[in-house]
Amino acid sequence: MKNKNTLFCLLFLFISILTSVAQSNQPTVTAMEQQVVIDSINHLLNKNYVFPETASTMANLLSANLKKGDYTTTTDAVLFSERLTSDLQSISKDRHIRVRLNPEYIKEVNESKSQNPNNNQIPPAMLEELKMKNYGFKEVKILDGNIGYLDLRNFEDPQFAGETAVSAMNFLANSNALIIDLRKNGGGSPAMIQLISSYLFTAEPVHLNNFYFRPSNENTQTWTLPYVTGKRRPDIDVYVLTSKGTFSAAEEFTYNLKNLKRATIIGETTGGGANPGDELIINDRFTIFVPFGRAINPITNTNWEGTGVKPDIEVPASDALFIAQQKALEKLAKKETSNPQSIYPWLLTSLKVKQNPVKLDEKQLKEFVGSYGSKTVTLQGDKLIFSLSSYRQAVLIPMGGDLFDVEEKLIHVQFIREGKKITGIRIENVNGNTESYKKLK
Template sequence: MNRVYSSILVLGCLLLGTLSSKAQEQAPSITPKQTQKVIDSVESILKARYVFPEMAQKMGDLIQSNKKKGTYEGLTDPQLLAAQLTEDLQSISKDKHLRVMYNPRRAAAQGRQVTPEDSIRHTESRMARMKFENFGFKEVKILEGNIGYLDLRAFMDTEFASETAVAAMNLLANTDVIIIDLRQNGGGSPSMIQLISSYLYSPERVHLNNFYWRPTDSHTQTWTLPHVPGKRNPDAKVYVLTSSSTFSAAEEFSYNLKNLERATLIGETTGGGAHPGGTVNASEGFLLWTPAGRAINPITETNWEGTGVSPHIEVPADQALEVAQTQALEYLANKTTDPHLQFRYNWVLSGKKAKTDPVQLSKSTLKQYVGQYDVRKISMENGTLFYQREGRPKHALTPLNETEFLVGDMDDFRVRFDQKGGQVNAIVGMYANGRTDKNPKTD
């Protein structure tokens, strides 16, 4: 099952190969007879493998009808024919996985008998490409507030990527919140979905998903694993970031956790591809990527094909991380009973809100803070206040409110201006650990 579903990742490689082949040599013209052979082959493959037999029949009827009407007569360029066939098939099926490609080199390689040496070379090449992408794990870090962040670009097969996945999830094992960023994730293998999901649950197994495979008329199931290397984090609050580019296996991960009520989704509705499959030769150097299975969620008894996965909190994709961090900090601040932790969460939260939704102060308000405060100096340039301690760099001030300000990019230091009798008389340095110090205004 994993090999079939993970072939979604190969699609990108096939497309790149297609473009590369075209760049290296001019594609030959295709004759009407060859066009008919391609159409017959595509129709035959669809009827044998496509996940919905009735839809396969409709698609086959459409392209045969179009051929008779002359739709493909002027398309002597095989690349253009492939694009038109793809458009026609998707117009009926609405299936974004379904695609016709022209790549004679790939078709020839796929059609020949594979030797042990071929298999070794293919595995080594595949491994090198996955390693170049760090097996899909773009970034793993701990954000302010003990919030874990994972930027995952692909769900690569655990046969190759498990060590990297284990390292990433163990880094996040002690966090109170985990944000999993799938905004640029186009899919991959259910084995990686299973592994990462397992770290978010206790050892008791959880039913994640079901698949139906038409070529074998069989059903398979995926569950969380009873054992994972290292430490699980079943108590962490989980947020998943999505975009319209989130697709296929990345959608399954999102859909699973949403319906299991294990994660809050933030961002955009995803692309809408729930049918795994693979590439099949379709005559004359053409290939057909055809979905041969479908996901069937054990809770909803359906999937996200054509509709995508809708988020709990809908925001533009480029704002999703900021919103998730704000949500996480508010959750943590409300949850804790520790005054020190509550202070720290609110400290980070107020700073984040000041940057995303800046407070606007008048020039007259800002001007009253300009002056010397012993070893600290406040100046104003082009409507912006600047803070400088004697002998140190100057930092722009960002208002938190009318009297408190962030200082440059410093996360652990802020300033407040005190007043007496309506006049500013002191500056107070405020630190993330709760400490303060004060300097009177001296000019």
Template sequence: MPVQQIDTAVHREVIQKLSEKLKANYVFPDVAEQICVRLQKQLDNGDYAHLTNGKHFAYTLTKLLQSVNQDEHLWVRWHPDPLPDDEGSLLRNEERIVALREQARLENYGIHKVERLAGNVGCVDIRYFYRPSLGSGETAVSAMNFLTHTNALVIDLRQCRGGNPGMVALISSYFFDGEPTHLNSLYWRDEDFTQQYWTLPYVPGQRYGDKPVYLLTSPTTFSAGEEFAYNLQTRQRATLIGEAAGGAAHPGSPFCLHPHFEAFIPLGKAINPITNDNWEGRGVIPDIAITPEKALSAAYRLALGSIIESIGKPLSHPLAKLLDEAQAALAKIDVHSE
């Protein structure tokens, strides 16, 4: 049976290892020191003595870690089954890698829906930016090629949990011309190294051009989803609609603290080339603030309006037909909002 109960010896072991990992790896050394002082003080005061359930202990530690500077990438998790015991094996563990590949495939590599809405508005629902090496690149390219002939695009990030900056760069590349554009940088404390991410000089298929793009955000929008939104917003390539995103801009790595306890510790921080800042703690702030439930309708209305305006007086039968379709869709939205 999986281990359920823990004691004060486990408390001491986990906190000692957690403090060591924080001091050696956390991207903000001064904050790491503050956290470690608080961890030790609460341990000495016996504040954890009543926590005999591993899951509850991990939750309590996570609340403390995040209370210092609201870093939602900083957490502790309890596992009922033993973790690999060698350093770094959490990243290299073959079972985890196989499971991640299967999860990515079953989630259609994070792209849950691609469709053409009435009025020739494209819509794509991205729930996760899976690493291209997992096989997600082909799916992303197929989605973008499906959308390339729409006149405006809505990208739904309201349920996007995060992902990989390489996939963010790949999809972003469709919204810029062939000249590489600097999207974001990541500074890594452990190597004292800054890694840059740029749009690609070549993409399979056609780029989306300068057609209108609307991004939907919510408090659930997290990490790489926020980076994608922040990158396009700061480059004035998209209009953000919804509520402020989660506020997590510090990528990191898992560490084993104990056979049943894992920590995730941010090793780096995002640095946007336009703002020289990031969205940590405050989230990506939308251009148009509205509840997430109403964000899609609001974006769709704006997209249709832009299409109707761009058509003007139609010069061909296909454009006249599209104008009628867009006007009918807009009227339907207005009726439903009354």
């Protein structure tokens, strides 16, 4: 896809940063400006919107409403933009279409173009905001069992975010499984989809998606890249987490991997926005995001517009990470069924306990407090704290009875009870080694 097209999602995602919302002086709109705005919107839709007939119907609706006086009482500029958005979406059902009161953004764009008329870059303030958000890479870490985890909030264009993306994927390169969390991802650049996807396949290019763009009457294709910096991982299981808020480019990434059978999708059906476009200036105060293209998946010959991407495992978004970890550990455990020292069954048990810990009241918790040889158990709030040494502590998580899991350690602590009295502890690690200590009086 051409560079000018890969920037559209950057503008769409971060336009709200510079959007002028209801201010203390409540910006208003006159009848004359309403006429100008609607005439401009109709021109932009008829020239650019991907479906010409729908564009004409939307334009006719706005003109008819204006003529009937439907907007006469809507003098608040923000409410006017919201009303136009609602009217346009009532026809198109296209969630990408949105009118905004946007004077600061327009000012940034105009100043940038006045300095360099051929400049297609995003405004400096928006670029600074991308940096502040680490280009959408919110969190990268390794979970128990060497499961890689990437919390990605946006797919920013590689010309800005490429270095960060490469660093993140290389950090995860030695994982035994990979979870990509898109539950809070609102979209972005197809070029970043291409880059990240390339790490999940071999060097042989894989056809990801097709696009049709109405203004240029152009068809384009996206494929995985023949070269990436670092290690590819076509061999590991990938889990993609989704929510109702997963949208646009985040949906494309999910849809691509699902249909290529390269990932297991876990969570909720996504938002349903498949038509790429651009933020266009209406006048000196308003903008409109106009979808001028549509995705055409090479496997399904359609896309997710209006329907969203249905997950393979449908669960509430809040449960998706736990389910993904569970599925990853279960699959890794199956690969090591002949290994008696496999850590995965242990980790799976610990994960389930952490997800649904046994509840103990204060009286029950106090039973376990005390000194056990060189180890101590103290009560801090509603948590038991286990001192592994003079400088290492960890939370004990009840597993039922007198057995506890040690948070972030491959250790279980079994309290020894004689009658109703606790007399000691036995510590067992994942390898089966044990240590026993008597409770000190």
